[in-house]
Amino acid sequence: MTDQRAHPPAVSSAPAFAVQNVTCQYGSYTAVEEVSFSVSSGEIFALLGTNGAGKTTTVESLQGNHTPTSGQVRVLGKDPGRLWRTLAGRVAVISQESGFAPDLTVAETLRMWQALNPRREATAFAGQDPIDVVGLSHRRDAKVGVLSGGEKRRLDLALAVSTGPEVLFADEPTTGLDPASRRSTWEVLRTLAAHGCAILLTTHYLDEAAELADQVAIMNSGKVVQSGTVAQVVSAQDATISFALPEGVTASHLPELVHGRTDCFETGGRRSVVVYTGQLQADMLRILTWADEEGLVLEELAAHPASLDEVFAALSDQDA
Numbered sequence: 148m149t150d151q152r153a154h155p156p157a158v159s160s161a162p163a164f165a166v167q168n169v170t171c172q173y174g175s176y177t178a179v180e181e182v183s184f185s186v187s188s189g190e191i192f193a194l195l196g197t198n199g200a201g202k203t204t205t206v207e208s209l210q211g212n213h214t215p216t217s218g219q220v221r222v223l224g225k226d227p228g229r230l231w232r233t234l235a236g237r238v239a240v241i242s243q244e245s246g247f248a249p250d251l252t253v254a255e256t257l258r259m260w261q262a263l264n265p266r267r268e269a270t271a272f273a274g275q276d277p278i279d280v281v282g283l284s285h286r287r288d289a290k291v292g293v294l295s296g297g298e299k300r301r302l303d304l305a306l307a308v309s310t311g312p313e314v315l316f317a318d319e320p321t322t323g324l325d326p327a328s329r330r331s332t333w334e335v336l337r338t339l340a341a342h343g344c345a346i347l348l349t350t351h352y353l354d355e356a357a358e359l360a361d362q363v364a365i366m367n368s369g370k371v372v373q374s375g376t377v378a379q380v381v382s383a384q385d386a387t388i389s390f391a392l393p394e395g396v397t398a399s400h401l402p403e404l405v406h407g408r409t410d411c412f413e414t415g416g417r418r419s420v421v422v423y424t425g426q427l428q429a430d431m432l433r434i435l436t437w438a439d440e441e442g443l444v445l446e447e448l449a450a451h452p453a454s455l456d457e458v459f460a461a462l463s464d465q466d467a
């Protein structure tokens with residue numbers, strides 16, 4: 148699979164879209180509180196969070212569908228609440244609810260869309276039929292009403308691709324897709340970004356965010372509680388070192404040896420230890436030096452940085 152991210156994206160200095168100190172209230176209930184982020188051309192930004200964290204409300208304010216109680220929202224330099232129409236064709240939206248006419252075929256739906264939203268020149272997938280790009284060629288003449296959920300998602304993507312957008316708001320674009328379709332959607336998103344499109348991705352699939360996003364923000368109870376590159380976000384969580392305890396060695400040696408906390412467990416009559424550490428390199432060096440000095444062989448020795456799933460679970464647990 149070609150990694151389009153290997154080519155540096157066309158990043159300009161002005162953000163393609165941004166929210167600054169945005170707060171959204173429904174009556175007295177604060178759904179989004181002082182949220183800020185800014186995304187440049189060619190970047191993929193993943194907005195993550197538990198159910199009800201405030202992602203949709205934030206995205207709706209970027210789409211001009213929700214006016215924040217306070218703060219500023221800009222898309223391609225414009226206030227989307229007032230000037231959404233002027234952004235037509237330049238901004239594409241993949242929403243969770245597709246509003247397609249069920250009696251039109253896939254091809255007719257695309258033609259109607261293109262008539263309403265003229266395509267920009269020299270964009271990703273120039274010269275290609277968007278229906279082919281998303282792998283819907285075999286359903287070109289099928290009525291939209293009979294498409295499966297996954298096929299409708301792909302039609303959504305075809306319409307988004309068809310105008311060559313500068314900004315794409317993609318709300319859970321791979322929900323309901325089989326693994327192969329999911330991967331091909333990732334390729335399409337990467338190609339759009341490689342051609343300068345700024346993408347806001349909301350997803351509950353953390354592997355998807357880890358795979359695609361240049362930046363992520365994790366929301367919880369209306370606030371951004373962690374943000375940065377995936378590497379920065381996972382570095383905030385402890386890494387693990389694990390190994391089988393050699394015969395005659397007890398885990399009580401380890402707390403003095405390492406910075407992190409240790410856990411011991413037994414499986415199949417074999418005792419193993421896990422060290423949770425914020426200082427992976429230093430603790431690994433201490434463990435290896437200790438084993439070397441003691442003449443021990445550490446079987447099943449492994450080191451793992453934290454995953455986005457673990458960071459997400461830890462932040463959700465804190466809130467709980």
Ligand SMILES: Nc1ncnc2c1ncn2[C@@H]1O[C@H](COP(=O)(O)OP(=O)(O)OP(=O)(O)O)[C@@H](O)[C@H]1O
Pocket residue numbers: 173176178196197198199200201202203204205
């Ligand atoms: N129109 C509304 N009136 C009152 N409360 C609302 C309204 N819309 C959303 N909320 C509340 O605001 C909070 C944030 O909702 P939002 O839909 O933004 O969350 P989300 O992160 O997108 O969740 P999910 O992952 O479940 O889609 C939730 O507690 C929700 O119940």
